[in-house]
Amino acid sequence: MIPEPEVYDFEIRPFIRIIVEAGYNKLRDELCVLARECWLAELKSVAEGMRACATMHISSETLFRDLKLLEELGLVFVPIRECARVNGFAHKFYAREPGKPYDVYGVVARDYETGRKFAKADRSGDHITVGKLLGYPECCVKFFIHMWPKWYDPIWPAALNTPGAKVSGREVIVNDCFPEANILLRYCGIRAVPHLVCNFKCKATKEFAEEFMQFIPHRRELINLLSQPITWDAYKGVVMVRMPHFIVVANTMPLRHRHIVKLSLLRSEG
């Protein structure tokens, strides 16, 4: 039984900061490359037939570039809604402000029929169909439906849901997680799977990742990064994800109490 979150009645505006240990300046560029590759893999995995759809935000400022990319990949885009462009990690859609740059959120597919099917399911809140079209593991889709929207950043529930998790108050330690299921760096776009995992030892996620990572050129570097010990520390709307040589600071749920998740990861073969 996962308890409901105790939260403040405010929200921090979306933001993302990557704080790099002095002397590791190159790391910043490496993280940018990985984040870009992870984003492109979402599109390529659809183009190559691994799954039917992917979601995408197209910015009003990069419209031509983004549409050209989709055309090159042989993909179509079905718009679903307009939303504000945010500088950082958004857990939800914010209303577009007149006169300011905005995003069009929509679905990418190989054909319009599939795209429209997704859009219809998305608008009607049919998460099962949405999850299927995105190719997400069934267990993770079910978990998401169970957690959403109360735990809209569901790292804490996923940790509690992980077999062998050691819980001490509001701190969870999970050993021997799959690096493929480590989505703690998703705030900066770095992850081996595009979905929210149901737990950090999810076998279905690992299988999904093995296929998905074929579209990530630096997959070895990605998995090495995701294999490092990592701590997720959320409190008052701010999450700090601590890695050996950098910290990601981003917005999250405004939890009234500090919640900490520590993952130690299994080293991946290869």
Place this chain on the structure above:
Amino acid sequence: MTILIDASLRCNLNCRYCYNAPLRRANVYEDINLDAIKGAVKRLVDLGWSRDIVLHGGEPLYWPREVLEELLAFSYKLTGKSALQTNGTLIDDEVIDLFKRYNTYVGVSIDGPGELNKFRCGPKVTEVVINNIRRLVEEKIGVGVIIVVHRANALQPQRERLKEFILWLKELGVTGRMNPCTHPDPSIQLTPQELTMFYLDMASFLEGHGIRNWSPFRDIVGALMGKPDVVCTFRGCDPFATPGGICVDSRGEIVPCHKFADKMFYYDGPSQPTRLEVLMNTDCKGCRYFYNCRGGCPGNAVGFDWRNKTRWCFAWKTLFMRYERLLRFMGIEPVIKLPGEYSVEELVFRPRPHSDWSKAVRRK
């Protein structure tokens, strides 16, 4: 904003509450790259961020003498002045000459005479420091002191000796700061209530003797008057972007103030609203003085978690109330903005518009 040069964290003392201890124990970053340090400082000065350069550390007088001289000379050439913060134990004729040559302002750390200084050093060494303060004044070198306030000097009867020490400093024309000790050891650190009582007593004492310009009292008044140039505590620092002070380490990397840090991170500047936004919606929500106080130093946050307000909230709020009343009694209207009358952006330090921050920090 002050530029602090931490060319080395080495020190000849071993103060029990030193916040640099974790970094020093790790014995990291000890190769001093003078060219890189000077390059970083120059970039910051050229950005127009600050012309206040302080050799910090560690103990600057424990650095190789040629390093000390080169950095004093560099600072002097750049700004026409120089400054350093020292424990005051290593001042000799040669150092005095350097101070004169490079127009150096000397901050001396001392918590009072004799036993009052016991968390820093023994009584004999303390006596050396006191003599050196006297000598600096005699040599007409600008000097101020930092007194860290803790259980060995702020409680009675030691507090009365501290007052005598302050009167002695007054005769020399020396003022300084009384900073709360933030070491978590309860045998060293005061409770918030004890600190509040101490500050209230000292405020009355200083006023009674016509002594001005001691921090934090002058800074509380400054913050209430809306002055931007107050002590770092009230500048709205974020742990990774500290507008109160910016450090240049031994490698010439630009890093934030590293109170309680066990690692040096790149300065994530120029400034960030994250902590301010959190506090104004949680711990400090509705506080009459948040516009002036900004939640205090993140290094002193409750539970050492920067997403909390300072653990000295009770002391600061009491002092803000005291001085607000005093200012009003004197017919001076303080600058107090109530919640809803300002946005978080107003509280964030903004450098000159054309400052290219990324070029300054991210050295190739």
